[in-house]
Amino acid sequence: MGYTREELPVRTKSTSLFNHLDTMPGDPIFGLMSLYAKDPAEEKASLTIGVYRDEQGKPWVLPTVRKVEKMIAEDVATNHEYLPMEGLHAFVESARDLLFGNPSPALTSRIGSLQTISGTGAVHLGARFLNDSLQPKRIWVSDPTWGNHHAIFDIAAPAVEQKMYPYYDAATCSLNFSGMMETLEEQAQPGDVILLHACAHNPTGIDPTKEQWKLIADLCERKHLFPFFDSAYQGFASGDVDEDAWAVRHFVDRGTLELVVAQSFSKNFGLYGQRVGAFHIVTADEQARDKALSHLIYLQRAEISNPPVYGARIVAFILQNAELKAEWEQDLLIMSGRIKTMRAALFGALQELKTPGNWQHIVDQNGMFSYTGLSEKQVLALRKEHIYLLTSGRASISGLNRDNVKMVAKAIDKVVRASGDAPAVAA
Ligand SMILES: Cc1ncc(COP(=O)(O)O)c(C=O)c1O
Known part of the structure; x- marks a missing residue:
């Protein structure tokens, strides 16, 4: 630029080379986790991140x-x-x-x-x-x-x-x-x-x-x-x-x-x-x-x-090690079994409440997540009931346990009835 060393402009905060950058969007899952952490409600449920939680809602180190x-x-x-x-x-x-x-x-x-x-x-x-x-x-x-x-x-x-x-x-x-x-x-x-x-x-x-x-x-x-x-x-x-x-x-x-x-x-x-x-x-x-x-x-x-x-x-x-591998396979059964049990518990609770819609997909789906079929509007309404899931309707099933599954089902029942819109009715 033709400056001598002495003439170089004094650098201040406003001269950052990075000011042209747009701010990138944050990760929606981590954003929701912090919203959940700040929610003062005693009864609340986080069905956001894809990590396994035990019956007490705590991280589980596999015994093996x-x-x-x-x-x-x-x-x-x-x-x-x-x-x-x-x-x-x-x-x-x-x-x-x-x-x-x-x-x-x-x-x-x-x-x-x-x-x-x-x-x-x-x-x-x-x-x-x-x-x-x-x-x-x-x-x-x-x-x-x-x-x-x-x-x-x-x-x-x-x-x-x-x-x-x-x-x-x-x-x-x-x-x-x-x-x-x-x-x-x-x-x-x-x-x-x-x-x-x-x-x-x-x-x-x-x-x-x-x-x-x-x-x-x-x-x-x-x-x-x-x-x-x-x-x-x-x-x-x-x-x-x-x-x-x-x-x-x-x-x-x-x-x-x-x-x-x-x-x-x-x-x-x-x-x-x-x-x-x-x-x-x-x-x-x-x-x-x-x-x-x-x-x-x-x-x-x-x-x-x-x-x-x-x-x-x-x-x-x-x-x-064949013995340790067999023990680990038992750990796998505990995790996958608990998730299947929670799918059935949520499905059962919604059936008991006669929640409008067809909820069979919750038990038919596999693994950590359920795509519940809840709309973005319903998901946002659920947040007011202290239940957190992604706006796509994806729920991490491992966030459910015997203590919160009925509360979650009741909240889903409430928002589905209020919206007049039910998932999978065409199934
Ligand atoms: C489909 C899929 N692929 C890859 C990953 C990556 O997981 P990690 O990098 O934690 O092993 C995940 C984690 O949620 C996933 O769901």
Whole structure:
């Protein structure tokens, strides 16, 4: 600009280089959590964030995790050295075996895996890797999907157009399978990526049936779509790790599709804050696997150098010991069982109150969330009754317990009657 050093303008607050920035919107879930915390009502319920809560509404450290934490703490050989860039080998292998169901040596040679910063980091790494390696024109995501999918693809793959395929049928609170298939059949192009939730779809809680999954796999084959699975709830949804991995394994077993999977251990091990996850790529042959993995490790090095060790150590310890694994599977049954019980309790209470509408979808849906079918207006009215859920009508079922479920049902009954509008009447 032609200033000498002495002439440079004195910097004041008003000369910030960042004043041109717009303020980004805050995350609606975290915003609601703080509204809930400030609500002075004695009887209130938070059905917002997707974390497991016990019958007392408290965070639950899985007993198996507690036990292993003690064992690790007492092991004098434990240290805090850096992990390799691809992560803790024992963890990466156990994560792969859990997801793909102890794959054969032939299949294992086609799977490349590395540890990530939980599920979010795995989706991010996958988005960036596919952006660079396949350069797809479009990625298809379900309408609706986990909100962060949009943001992650925005920043990691900005040139890839995000398209939405129909998923949720608001009239019946169920899967719009024909809408999904017709849209993809007509509009998806060879080379497009399709993002699929492996189980317990967030936010709707609605999953395709096995027959429908087969048709989705047929479509991917026929139209040359590249499947990107997001597996954030394996074992947490049904209580059975194999059942919840069925769709991923079906796609792999066909032997005709290359695909990637982002895997999270936040929910099924209750290790939310430890950021434990993995990314897997299944290729047609070992050579392609090795090349892809080298690129993933290169990206990892630049982005995080190497992943955190503590949570991965816990997961590996449990999955590599048959007795501990069996105990963890009991923990999964406790979490998934309590959620199913709460779905039934809410449904039962609404039926008892003869609340207008059809509420069957609450028990039919799967996993952490229910897309209740409540409208934005009804959700806002519920806040006045001290019940907090997302304006989309998504409720985190684990926020319910025996003490608050009747109060929640009564409040829903009140706002539904007052609005004169009831969900799923077309079902
Ligand atoms: C569909 C889906 N994918 C990924 C994640 C990422 O979870 P985390 O980064 O905590 O493992 C979540 C968490 O809510 C999710 O619901």
